[in-house]
Amino acid sequence: MAHRTEHTFARPVELEPGVLRVTLPLPTGPRHVHCYLLRGDEGWTLVDTGLGLMETPWEEILAALDGPVVRIFITHMHPDHVGGAEAAAEATGAPVLQGRLDYLQCERVWGSSDWPRRIADWFLVHGVPPETAEELLESGHVFADFVRFAWNPQPVEPGDDVAGWRVLATPGHADGHLCLYRDGVLIAGDTLLTPITPAIGLYPDSRPDPLGDYVSSLGLVADLAPRVSYGGHGETVSEPADRANAIAAHHEDRLGRTQAALDGGPRSGYDVSLELFGRALPPIQRRFAVAEALSHLERLVVLGRASRNEDGRSVTYTGSQPGGRETA
Ligand SMILES: [Zn+2]
Numbered sequence: 001m002a003h004r005t006e007h008t009f010a011r012p013v014e015l016e017p018g019v020l021r022v023t024l025p026l027p028t029g030p031r032h033v034h035c036y037l038l039r040g041d042e043g044w045t046l047v048d049t050g051l052g053l054m055e056t057p058w059e060e061i062l063a064a065l066d067g068p069v070v071r072i073f074i075t076h077m078h079p080d081h082v083g084g085a086e087a088a089a090e091a092t093g094a095p096v097l098q099g100r101l102d103y104l105q106c107e108r109v110w111g112s113s114d115w116p117r118r119i120a121d122w123f124l125v126h127g128v129p130p131e132t133a134e135e136l137l138e139s140g141h142v143f144a145d146f147v148r149f150a151w152n153p154q155p156v157e158p159g160d161d162v163a164g165w166r167v168l169a170t171p172g173h174a175d176g177h178l179c180l181y182r183d184g185v186l187i188a189g190d191t192l193l194t195p196i197t198p199a200i201g202l203y204p205d206s207r208p209d210p211l212g213d214y215v216s217s218l219g220l221v222a223d224l225a226p227r228v229s230y231g232g233h234g235e236t237v238s239e240p241a242d243r244a245n246a247i248a249a250h251h252e253d254r255l256g257r258t259q260a261a262l263d264g265g266p267r268s269g270y271d272v273s274l275e276l277f278g279r280a281l282p283p284i285q286r287r288f289a290v291a292e293a294l295s296h297l298e299r300l301v302v303l304g305r306a307s308r309n310e311d312g313r314s315v316t317y318t319g320s321q322p323g324g325r326e327t328a
Helices: 058-063 085-092 100-110 115-125 130-144 210-224 240-260 269-277 283-302
Strands: 013-016 019-025 032-039 044-047 069-074 096-099 154-156 165-169 178-182 185-189 228-231 306-310 315-319
Touching (some): 058 085, 069 085, 069 178, 100 115, 100 154, 115 283, 130 283, 165 210, 185 210, 210 240, 240 269, 240 283, 269 283, 269 315, 283 306, 283 315
Parallel strands (some): 069 096
Antiparallel strands (some): 013 019, 019 032, 032 044, 165 178, 178 185
């Protein structure tokens, strides 16, 4: 069991020579997010920017550094990583680098006013009750206001070199998620976390099998076997390959529970989310639960362990019994 790190907000903490961590508070979820500062020849690279909701004391943070921040790198477009990008760019004067695919999705989700409506409609198709979908719609509009991403960043691609760090594509938690790797050190974003596991959800207009993508990304991390991995939340991962394998096993187990939830007939993503995560969840948590149930259901479809039924108004899933047994 990893010991629990005391999180010191905002003040940069040195993890090893040339790698600093800045922890910013979050109002919800894990309650904090880690950003990283990587020393390079011309100055520092800031990785991720926190949520735009809280004022981040960038002046104080920058004053603690022995050189300028010369670029900002975004691992993925979720609010707690990209939401503070505009403010960070203003405070540092540095350009923002973001994956090409990730930025496309960032703009589609946070840069357009119709996204909350589209996601609410999509959840209705997956069995979410209208009252819950409406609440999601409202909270979606409120949330979008706090995401101040940087428009028109410099695009980066997997395989690029950023200040001597190699850019790795690790889709799953987000389709366009990127990590940085150099000399055994992985800056993992939300690809590899401990003690929590990253949410793997299916969303509209996203890649069709995010859990399949994620399991491949975990395989990539296990093969790479970094010496250490620094993630966006929680603790430093001192044995990244072991952690990657443990998270893959966790999803294998959840796939089994998802398949079991299909016993006895067609079920919607919402039905399965009740089975996996219980009934007592506030709407915002239900949204993650349904998206997570759907990523597992779609993975089961790819594996031939379930089938998807669509009638234009709703989507449900039916389990396929091993050995051709159709009913229990
Ligand atoms: Zn995150």
